Amino acid sequence: MRKKERKWIVLFLLPVCLLFVVFFAVPLGMVFVQSLFDYRLLPNKFEFIGFGNYAKLFLRDPKFLPVLKNTLLWILIHCIGHVALGSALAFVLYKKPRGWKFVRVVYMIPNIISQSAIAMIFVNMYNPQFGAVNQFLKAIGLEKLMHNWLFDMSTAFPAITMTWFLFAGYTTTLVLAQCLSTDETVIEAARVDGASGFQIDRLVMFPLVKEMIGTTVIMAATYMLQMFSMIYITTGGGPGSATTNLPLYLYSNMKSNNYGYASTIGVVIIIVGFLTMRIIQRIFGMNKEEVA
Amino acid sequence: MKKHTSAGRRTAWFFAYLFMALCVAVAVFPIIWVILSSFKSNQEILSNGLSWPTQWSFDGYRQALEMAPIFQYFLNSLIVTVLSTALNVLALSMAGYVFAKKQFRGKNLLFSILSLSMVIPTTALLSPIYVTITKLGLYDTKAALVLVYAALSMPISLMILRSTFAGVPKELEEAAYIDGAGFLRTFFSVMMPCARGGIASASVLAFLEGWNEFTFALLLTSSGNVRTLPLSLSYFTSQFSFNYTAMFAAITIAVIPSIIVFTVFSEQVNASIVAGSVKG
Numbered sequence: 415m416r417k418k419e420r421k422w423i424v425l426f427l428l429p430v431c432l433l434f435v436v437f438f439a440v441p442l443g444m445v446f447v448q449s450l451f452d453y454r455l456l457p458n459k460f461e462f463i464g465f466g467n468y469a470k471l472f473l474r475d476p477k478f479l480p481v482l483k484n485t486l487l488w489i490l491i492h493c494i495g496h497v498a499l500g501s502a503l504a505f506v507l508y509k510k511p512r513g514w515k516f517v518r519v520v521y522m523i524p525n526i527i528s529q530s531a532i533a534m535i536f537v538n539m540y541n542p543q544f545g546a547v548n549q550f551l552k553a554i555g556l557e558k559l560m561h562n563w564l565f566d567m568s569t570a571f572p573a574i575t576m577t578w579f580l581f582a583g584y585t586t587t588l589v590l591a592q593c594l595s596t597d598e599t600v601i602e603a604a605r606v607d608g609a610s611g612f613q614i615d616r617l618v619m620f621p622l623v624k625e626m627i628g629t630t631v632i633m634a635a636t637y638m639l640q641m642f643s644m645i646y647i648t649t650g651g652g653p654g655s656a657t658t659n660l661p662l663y664l665y666s667n668m669k670s671n672n673y674g675y676a677s678t679i680g681v682v683i684i685i686v687g688f689l690t691m692r693i694i695q696r697i698f699g700m701n702k703e704e705v706a
Numbered sequence: 707m708k709k710h711t712s713a714g715r716r717t718a719w720f721f722a723y724l725f726m727a728l729c730v731a732v733a734v735f736p737i738i739w740v741i742l743s744s745f746k747s748n749q750e751i752l753s754n755g756l757s758w759p760t761q762w763s764f765d766g767y768r769q770a771l772e773m774a775p776i777f778q779y780f781l782n783s784l785i786v787t788v789l790s791t792a793l794n795v796l797a798l799s800m801a802g803y804v805f806a807k808k809q810f811r812g813k814n815l816l817f818s819i820l821s822l823s824m825v826i827p828t829t830a831l832l833s834p835i836y837v838t839i840t841k842l843g844l845y846d847t848k849a850a851l852v853l854v855y856a857a858l859s860m861p862i863s864l865m866i867l868r869s870t871f872a873g874v875p876k877e878l879e880e881a882a883y884i885d886g887a888g889f890l891r892t893f894f895s896v897m898m899p900c901a902r903g904g905i906a907s908a909s910v911l912a913f914l915e916g917w918n919e920f921t922f923a924l925l926l927t928s929s930g931n932v933r934t935l936p937l938s939l940s941y942f943t944s945q946f947s948f949n950y951t952a953m954f955a956a957i958t959i960a961v962i963p964s965i966i967v968f969t970v971f972s973e974q975v976n977a978s979i980v981a982g983s984v985k986g
Contacts (some may be wrong), residue, residue, distance in 0.1 A: 429801070530939040
């Protein structure tokens, strides 16, 4: 009987273990191995060069530092501004003003449709001839502010940032859920004690949802570290490398048949991800995370 | 919500409603602009892009469907996403059940190893996954996307389903065994139905992931007959070149189903997102 059960346990774990091995464990190992090789396909080349890729990346590649800077800046902006925006909305909605459910649903819509659809919408919004942004500036007589937003060196970075910055539906949904799950008598007691609305938000509610905000900050960091499609579709990383981030740079190296170098960038992404997560957990006091 | 007691409170509420209105405007304006533009003529789009259409024309939609096989892409997305969601949820339900209810040697170690998948940024693995898929002979097939998407949603489903199965009372399982049900019967006819809340959440999240995924679709496919809807959007600019009406119509066709389905099931989607954020 017990022996029979063990057979079933193994069988039940097998599919997950296969998925994990093929798509996480082996690729993870391969990223580190490939990063030590000059690895090209067609014609196949797999030549050990030690830390050559790393030396090139950090010391001789003029593109790498701007790309790293873009990535980190975007993570920072997203973790602070984007999460603050979404949390602020949650703090308004948890008091259940009229129409709060409607706002919650509608604000989530840009997060439910695909990133590539949002990207295509903004390609058009920013179009220099007929895009809504320039049309609006023209309508209110500010023609001199009109730009070719996505392809002008000075505006590309902020313009592309706005394609995701304002859509904080996930943060709002999560923080709001946490707010709504707190015991209403706690809030009522504070009100009886004469606390103002703002004091309740700051001194009672915020500590209760702080950890959830920490979770959304981690999600925001992960989102930005992995951002690819919206940049790829709108600017392709240009002009120059003004809007290139690490995933995009990795991809462009794959396209130029430099798989070893691409994997070196992959290792950098893994390290940046690990460090960012640790820092965020430290700031929000989330020491007992699932990360062993 | 409460009666207005002071001018200060009234101002606070004024700003609260203003803020809500701005958030709604930001979320819907771009989409509404695209939808309105899809009914205008090219000429109108170029001359007065912010105005209401002077006459509503469905020509853009007719042209869009003639110029790009959008329904084919839609169908591709549907096939890939349904299969990857089913594979993901079945595989992770099995694992979640075993992790939650069974004892075996190395259980905690195996679980910690599998949890590692949560902290690996998958974009870092583009190059090895491309090589793996190519070596498996799966490049440019729907099967490649089904497998990759099932794997991408693995971490979150593992967390949701393990804690769901852990919450099913032990007595139900024992009763099933006493009634003579075997391992498989107990799992499929007793445990799975009890865990349907978590299964629904995991399915919703896995579906959203697959339905909207772009990067791996770009990397692992090339031909039109496996192209998914999100990937097809990136070809619209060149496909429709100067036919803006058709492009706006095509974007509208691509986003409207998601918006309708989400609006109808928003409670379930919200609940799933919340369930997905609570880590095991």
